[in-house]
Amino acid sequence: MESVVIFDSPGKGRGLKAAKEFWAGDVIFSEASIAAVVFDSLAERICHSCFRRQEKLQRCAQCKFAHYCDRTCQRAAWPEHKVECGAIKAYGKVPNENIRLVARVLWRLDKEGSMVSDMQLTTLDELEDHINDMQEHDLKELKVDVHNFLDYWPRTSKQHLIDDISHIFGVINCNGFSVSDQKGLQAVGVGLFPNLCLVNHDCWPNCTVILNHGNQSAVSTVFHSQQRIELRSLGKIAEGEELTVSYVDYLNLSEERRRLLKTQYYFDCTCEHCKNKTHDDVKMGGKEVDGVKPSDEQVKEATDYCFQMMDKMDKARLNGDYHEVSKICRDCIEKTEPILADTHIYLLRMWSTMSEVKAYLQNFEEAAEYARKMVDGYMKLYHPNNPALGMAAMRAGVTHWQAGLIEIGHGMICKAYAILMVTHGPTHPITKDLEAMRVQTEMELRMFKENEYVYYSMREAALKNKPMTMLHEPRSVEEGIKNLFHRK
Structure with a gap:
């Protein structure tokens, strides 16, 4: 643990700071439970x-x-x-x-x-x-x-x-x-994980935490490597800089993040993004068309309608009625999409859910459209190396691949691979899967550019023999990596 130093962080108690300079993707420390x-x-x-x-x-x-x-x-x-x-x-x-x-x-x-x-x-x-x-x-x-x-x-x-x-x-x-x-x-x-407990929170952190299961496949347990967490740098960290992770999802408004942190972790967040309410305006903003924005009343009405529909959507999901979920999302999107900005967090959730449900129902082209909108919105809000953005890009890439939109699919998968190489590292199973997808889509893209007819003919034959299936994924992107720490 020579790469970190314990110190008294002002207003936070004890914390960890870097004992040397780190770059994006560096493992600052790993720890077994x-x-x-x-x-x-x-x-x-x-x-x-x-x-x-x-x-x-x-x-x-x-x-x-x-x-x-x-x-x-x-x-x-x-x-x-x-x-x-x-x-x-x-x-x-x-x-x-x-x-x-x-x-x-x-x-x-x-x-x-x-x-x-x-x-x-x-x-x-x-x-x-x-x-x-x-x-x-x-x-x-x-x-x-x-x-x-x-x-x-x-x-x-x-x-x-x-x-x-x-x-x-x-x-x-x-x-x-x-x-x-x-x-x-x-x-x-x-x-x-005791050492991880010393890493303080920041809504715009410079580190992320992932679990690496190591090698558990050897016949002899002697050759099993330890299951461990890894604290990884999201970008350049100077020597002496405090190491931070985010306990809650940045997609929440600053007021909601502060409420969650106070309720779950018993402290008041004083980070710059909370104090300045960074991105709160665009997370709840209206859509600007030719320099004209909707009125505050229209935005509020559309936001309230989204909130009501999300409650109905969640109940339908609990009942496993995916066709009803699809109907609720479609009605909500048609009514609010002309009014709300493409970074509005309620609209982003509708797009995310619609993409997931349409993929589940094997309607990949429509799923890909909503997934692309979701990723475009996330890119304007999240840190460029946020793991949630990487997971969303991966999901969108796979969906486009399944829809036969090979050019966009390959681009999304490459983007996801670049992010997860930083947040998860090259040995993580999900990064290895993405590398295989990247190679596969690159090969298919070359074939597509050489002869589209042959590409689609081979694809159609392959689908008849073995239908494509979605990767196992979180119930939603928000649930994937939004909370670092478990709550009862």
Whole structure:
């Protein structure tokens, strides 16, 4: 950890600053978790060792709860799962994910001490738990979790004070990091990374965090590399500059970001983008045509209508009625698109949802049109190397590729690849997939330019034999990478 230094950040408490100069894509530090668990809702679909999503998993014969890809993953997980396995059997049921994570953390600390790694910059005791800042209903939930934890914790394990147990719950509540699946497209669990907890927030950060699962495919667990988070630079960082990440999505208005940060992380954001309300005007602005803008009343009316339609759209999505979602989005877009700017965050959400639904319904040409509008809007708002922009460009590129719009599709995929090379690095599975797509679309583009008729004939034949399918992707771009830290 010679690349970073702990310092007192004005108004923020402790933070990290660069001990040397960094450039875009540099890994500032990587860190393995003290402990990590799979979400309760995905316990039977995600491997509890490597966090891969698999159709068929093998269940632990003892506790009947933990699931693994195969015996290799089970052997790799056994040193950590052994005590947990006995505790679940003795308890008679499986506690929630927060209790399971606190138990794993305490078992690890009892075994190895407060510093589990030479690279660890801080102990968990030194991290803030914000229990005194919690609202009454959060405190009630905390007390219930502590009570259930005491029932679950084995009598044969080292006993801990209630204050110490509560502190770990509080630290996880504020600083638990969402662990993604192998492709990095969906949060499937939560882990605790002490060094990452020291990195402060900024709405326009100079770093991003990704999870790298390493190599988990070797037959022998000896050759497995550690699952770890990587703090990566988004651009040039000077020596002595504070390292920051964004805890919330920049697409929110400054007032909403400050509300979320106060509610979830108990601090008031004082970054320049919040103080100056940067981009708030264009995020809620009207569409200018030939120098003429709609009135404030028209923009407000269209914004309110979008807000109402989003509520209906979300309910239809929960019911799995994608045709109804499509109808709601289309009606909303037709009514508000002539009035709202192409950077209006509600209109962007409608385009994003419409693109996703149309792709799901195999209407790729229409999906590509909305995806292109979405990416164009994101490019005017997000940092050029924001991972959400990279994911959106990837989705748009694949959609254009599926629609047969090879030139735009290849351009979008190249753009996404350039961004994700910075935010995810060349060894991440999703970057490797994008590299394969880039090569494939480049080859197809050359064929298209040489002879369009032959290209479309071969494409049509290929589609008849094997229909193209969308990559597994987040339910929405906003849900993909908007929150760095897990909340209960």
